[in-house]
Structures are given as structure tokens and as C-alpha cells.
Amino acid sequence: MQRLPRYYRCLRNMIGEDILRVSSEELAAQMGLSAAVVRQDFRCLGGMGQQGYGYNVKDLYTRVGELLGVATNYQMILVCSSDYDAAFAGHPLFLCRGTRLRAVFDLRAQSESTCGELPLYPIERLEAYCSENHPRIAALAVSYRDAPSIAARLEACGIDAIWNLSGARLQTSHAIVRDLNLLDSLLELTCLLHSAEDPSSD
Amino acid sequence: MQRLPRYYRCLRNMIGEDILRVSSEELAAQMGLSAAVVRQDFRCLGGMGQQGYGYNVKDLYTRVGELLGVATNYQMILVCSSDYDAAFAGHPLFLCRGTRLRAVFDLRAQSESTCGELPLYPIERLEAYCSENHPRIAALAVSYRDAPSIAARLEACGIDAIWNLSGARLQTSHAIVRDLNLLDSLLELTCLLHSAEDPSSD
Numbered sequence: 585m586q587r588l589p590r591y592y593r594c595l596r597n598m599i600g601e602d603i604l605r606v607s608s609e610e611l612a613a614q615m616g617l618s619a620a621v622v623r624q625d626f627r628c629l630g631g632m633g634q635q636g637y638g639y640n641v642k643d644l645y646t647r648v649g650e651l652l653g654v655a656t657n658y659q660m661i662l663v664c665s666s667d668y669d670a671a672f673a674g675h676p677l678f679l680c681r682g683t684r685l686r687a688v689f690d691l692r693a694q695s696e697s698t699c700g701e702l703p704l705y706p707i708e709r710l711e712a713y714c715s716e717n718h719p720r721i722a723a724l725a726v727s728y729r730d731a732p733s734i735a736a737r738l739e740a741c742g743i744d745a746i747w748n749l750s751g752a753r754l755q756t757s758h759a760i761v762r763d764l765n766l767l768d769s770l771l772e773l774t775c776l777l778h779s780a781e782d783p784s785s786d
Numbered sequence: 787m788q789r790l791p792r793y794y795r796c797l798r799n800m801i802g803e804d805i806l807r808v809s810s811e812e813l814a815a816q817m818g819l820s821a822a823v824v825r826q827d828f829r830c831l832g833g834m835g836q837q838g839y840g841y842n843v844k845d846l847y848t849r850v851g852e853l854l855g856v857a858t859n860y861q862m863i864l865v866c867s868s869d870y871d872a873a874f875a876g877h878p879l880f881l882c883r884g885t886r887l888r889a890v891f892d893l894r895a896q897s898e899s900t901c902g903e904l905p906l907y908p909i910e911r912l913e914a915y916c917s918e919n920h921p922r923i924a925a926l927a928v929s930y931r932d933a934p935s936i937a938a939r940l941e942a943c944g945i946d947a948i949w950n951l952s953g954a955r956l957q958t959s960h961a962i963v964r965d966l967n968l969l970d971s972l973l974e975l976t977c978l979l980h981s982a983e984d985p986s987s988d
Contacts, residue, residue: 589973593953597930616955652973653980682976720979728799745979747972751795753818760982762975766966770949771791771854773964774884777922777947778855780962 587625588652590615595645607638654682658745659719663707663734665691669725669749673699683721687713691726691734707734714741721745728752735759789827790854792817797847809840856884860947861921865909865936867893871927871951875901885923889915893928893936909936916943923947930954937961 594614598606608626612619626639629647649655660683664670673688688699693706705713713719722743726734731752738746738759745760751768754761796816800808810828814821828835831849835841851857862885866872875890890901895908907915915921924945928936933954940948940961947962953970956963 586974588977589967589970592973593967593970597953614955651980652977653983654973654976656976656980658976658979682973721975744982745975747975751799753816760975760978762971762978764968764971765791765795768791768795769964769966771794771856771884772788773923773947773949773962774856774858774860775790775854776962776964777860778853778858780946781855 587615587617588648591625592645592648592652592654595641595648598641599645604641605638606641606644611639652682656682658683658721659717660685660721660723661687661689661713661719661743662723662725663689663691663710663738664725665727665730666725670699670704672723672725673702685723686717686719689713691730710737711741714743718742721747723747723749724754725749735761789817789819790850793827794847794850794854794856797843797850800843801847806843807840808843808846810835813841854884858884860885860923861919862887862923862925863889863891863915863921863945864925864927865891865893865912865940866927867929867932868927872901872906874925874927875904887925888919888921891915893932912939913943916945920944923949925949925951926956927951937963 591611594611598614608619608622612622615622626644629651662669662673662685664672670688670690673685685702688702688704689707689710690699690704691707693704695706696709697704720743722738722745724731724734724738724746728751731748731750732754735746735748735752735754735756739756743759745762746754746756748754748761748763749765751765793813796813800816810821810824814824817824825835828841828846831853864871864875864887866874872890872892875887887904890904890906891909891912892901892906893909895906897908898911899906922945924940924947926933926936926940926948930953933950933952934956937948937950937954937956937958941958945961947964948956948958950956950963950965951967953967
């Protein structure tokens, strides 16, 4: 269900604020949904609410986390080709549940070094690393030109899911792909701003 | 139109590969759309294709860029509260057309310094800076707890568009908001992978 990650984040924030129970109306307000949709969503997850009490936040958080597979701690690698994207490895999001970033591969690297606390390898080491460590997920932060060939190598190495930050449109044989493009998101904002100022242009 | 940023990126990539003209079928394949949808989209933009020729890539790129407001070069500021998010200021995307990142405000900063080539200010300087420089867009990369109050200050300073990287749900009075959440995107991927492995959980 598309909304699970947002529920998960919303519930984690509530736990951080020591909120122990929540009504479908409160959760709906946080999520920008109607209470009916929230109730319907959680009925599908096994009906965790109690009439007149609402939902137990921690139970709900645990259940949503199970569905998201956060306890699985998928092993992840990052393939990048710039200092910015290597620095991405230090992002706090990789400390969150669900994935463990284990190694960085840099297309420019000539020899092994480190990236923060992680090992950093030349891309030539990809196949050997994967056959030893069996990572399941790869974050792909290379140029759109390099992305298709690297994605094919990742699939051949047994990677099952690619978090595609490259901007390229990937055709995979079996791997699940999820695209995230920062520039698209920023352009969507400027586009909204621009069309609000100059409605004739849209 | 929601697809404009992706068209823009796709066309820029083609220009980088010296592709001067493109058929609606080729563009559709790149975009993951049907050729009919592509033709319909560009008819709405003023019908730039020619029967038997296709589209002139540079003309189309220019037209899409106009609609996105890329020539406007909106002034942008970044408000952040961690080293990672400050490093974000160096992301190549801010070199792209459409916005110019001008200054960084760090909630933790006690005094003025620099962040790469940009000035970095304590958040207390926000109001003075904005009344002098009139930035239109703010990237908001603070914690979800700090985000609502900072967003309110940004609006009071005349910011018209907030690129919300905080994970908080923002209620603004007039500013346009576009949310981008890296963790949601990554969790969507692990959720897909997890449910592919254990269909009973979904």
C-alpha cells in the first residue's frame, strides 16, 4: 500500500512526542487524509483500532514496520560517481530501520579507501563483493549515461531492488526499481510558482 | 502539467547526446508513455511537431523550459540544521537552470561563515536577509519538529514557495509547498521488495 511509508513516519514522530494513542481523525489530519480512509486502511491491515479508544500508536507502528519489512534490514550498497553522492552515504536516513548501507562503489575510485565508516571500492570490485556479501538493494547515484550499464551489472550480481537516483529510465529484467529525482521535484515547485504568476503560460 | 520536468530532463539528455530531432514514439519510449499521450501533451503546448519530421529537440526544450520558468532564475535559500543538509547546498542540481541558491541558514550556527561558495548565516539573520534580497524559494531541510515554525517565518519573510525536505506536513497561508522525502522513497522500495517475497503480508 502506497501510504505505508508515510504512516510509518507519522507514527514514529508521534512516538517521539510520547503520544501513546491516536484517533483515526487525528491520524487523518496528520496525513492529510479523511478519517474514513485511515479506518479503511487499518481495517485492511487487520483492524487494529478499538471503538472509543482509537489506535495504540506503538502497536500500529510495529505492524506497519512489519509490512514494510523494516526488521529485515536489507543489505544495501551505494554506487556513485561524484563526491556529493558519496557524501550521501552519510545521510541519517541510512541509519533508519529497514536497510543497512554496507559499502560504497565509486566509478572514479582507483583503489580501496573509506567513505565515513564505510568501505569505498572501485567499481571493478562490484562482482566479487556481491558474490561474497549478497546485498539485496543498490542505490544508484551515477549519471544517466552510466546508469543503464551499471544497473545491468547490478542485476547480474543478484541485486533485487534498485533505488534509482540517476534520472535515467531503467529497463530491468527482474529487479524492482524505484525512481527518485531531486531535480524533477525542484522543477515541479518552480513550475507551480511560475504558472501561479503567469497563468497564460500553462 | 505534472510531466513537464521529466520532459525537460529527457530533452536535455537528448541535447547532450546531439539528438536534434525526435519522433513522438521515441520520446514516448524514453518517458515510459504512449506516443498518443506525448502528441496530446505537445498539442496542448502549441503543437510543435511536424508530420513526418517529429519534434525539433532544442525548440521543444526551450518551450518546456519557458513553461517551467527556468529563465526566471528564482533566488533560493536553504534552511538546514545538520552538516549533511548543509552539504546539500553543494549539490549539482542547484547549478541547474531555474533556481539560484544564494544563501544557507543553519539553525545551529552562532555566527556568519561560509558553506562552499555561499554565505552561511545563523537563523536570526533570516528576516534581515530576506527583506534585503527578496528570495522567492526556500529549501527546508530541518527536523519535522522545527519545520512548521520555520515555515511560518519563511512565509512572513515573503517566501512564496517551500521545497519541503523535512518530512513534516506543512500548513501554509499562501506559500506553495512541494514535499520530497528521501526516507519515504527508500521505504517504498523496501516495501515492494518485502511484499514480493512475502505476499501474505500485504
